[in-house]
Amino acid sequence: MGALTTAAIFTDHMVIQMGKPIVIWGHDYSGRKITASFCGYTADTLCIDNRWQITFPPVNTYGGPYELTLTDGSESLTISDIMIGEVWIAGGQSNMELELQNECHAEAELAACENSGVRFYYTKKNPYIDEFFYIDEKNGGWALPSAENSRCWSAVGYYFGKKLASDLGVTVGIIGCNWGGTSASNWIDRKNLVRDEDTRTYVDEYDKAMEGKSFEDYLKELREYREWEAEWQPKINEFYQNNPEGSWDEAQEYAGSPSRWPEPLGPKSPFRAGGLYETMLKRIAPYSAKGFIYYQGESDDHKPQMYEKLLKMLISQWRTDWNDPEMPFIMVQLPMFINRGEEDRKNWCLIREAQMNTHLTTANTGIAVTLDCGEYGNIHPVNKIPVGERLEKQAMCHVYGKLSPAEAYGPVYYRSYPEEDCFILEFKYASDGFDLRNEDTPSGFEVAGDDKEYHNAAAQILSGGKIRLTSPEVKEPKFARFKWTNYAEVTLFGKNGIPVAPFRTSPEA
16 A cells, blocks of 8 residues: 555545535645546645645536546545435444344345445444554445445435435435444543533543553453453343343343443443544544434433433534534434333433434434334334434435425424313424324323322323323323333324324423
8 A cells, every 4th residue: 555545434436425515635645745636626735744635616416426536646546436426424322333134124125225326334443543443444445235235234324325315316325433332422522521510420430440540451351341241142142032021130140140331441442431533433524424313312321411411512523523513413312112120210201302402402403203113122123214214304304405394293392381170282293183093002191280290191182283181180280291201102193104202391390
């Protein structure tokens, strides 16, 4: 390999965002002049401190394939089969990471995916930068859709991209940048986390874990953990293979010890505050893209009260790194979930509320309500088609202007008021009414009076996107909430098949 190189994300088959400035960067010897040509444009720059960057003006028409050529006077590079299309970055944790081969429609989808119009770049999953980091990074690249290539792609990202490609008639590039089990704090610059009293707790936890510990001490702990995991995980897998309805406590008892996850915090841990921001996100920024899709929150359920602040910090961080303060950000609102035998701590309710509040108070964001997409006892539900397609509806509404809000959303709580012994709720995006799918299931609505003690409420659907709540236990209702639980059956939808979003009328009750 010569001195002239591009960042790892610039490879054959890449997709470049239509209509936005095109940023290309890489490395060479300092002092060399780098000249690049693309789509009829030629630009040059001087390499300083072994790094160069060139920005081309936007290409305002879809199409391809094109070539990008680069030279420094001594060496030349050519990148081929480049398409001008739509590019989205798929961030988050394990439910964004869940691979297409493990999704419930995998067999049929993989057999037909070559015509999906989706191309994929998977940001290399490395938590620590050493000499092997750069070698591994260069072994990646943009992949074309095929039964073999697409197996390891994000299922959510793929279904989002497939629907978008079909609706717009263009090539869609998905950049996967995700890691299972991660907190939002792993994807934010440590310097920003420490500026806030709440979010700095994630940094403090890391610092405390490393206090008085050498790098060698940490590596010894990590080796011991890996040895334990190598024996423990196969036993857990064996238990669930033989007992699919078993509880987590039973699985741990079968394995002979309780879970020690996550691995020890330290310099090589993907779960350290700001870690993956350095080793993954910054490796792809500011690659030209339309926006972000994001599925995360499960690993911040131990601090749900601060999640809204953390999520808004992440959105601001990513937009800053892409030099676009209004870059679209579309998130998945967490579905129903609880482990078998687990107490309902209602912490996922707070995460869902934080996600909706973030959407309602942050410009150029969207939210895919997926309350009905969860599975009892399985934190990784395997049907990702509705998740990807609801994200795409939000993009078609907010970013491309092809759908109305009524088509992209299910009913969303708007306002409420007491009326004699009843409580009236009004919803946006419900002018066509509601779809109740199981009248024998409790409504999921609750009301409370001044004592803030909630009781189940009967729900009567009215015209004009309204619902009337009553409860014999609450004579003067003042507050209401809906599906305020980690897990329950979901039965109330909009006429477009998207469920009513969970809510409470007051954060004080």
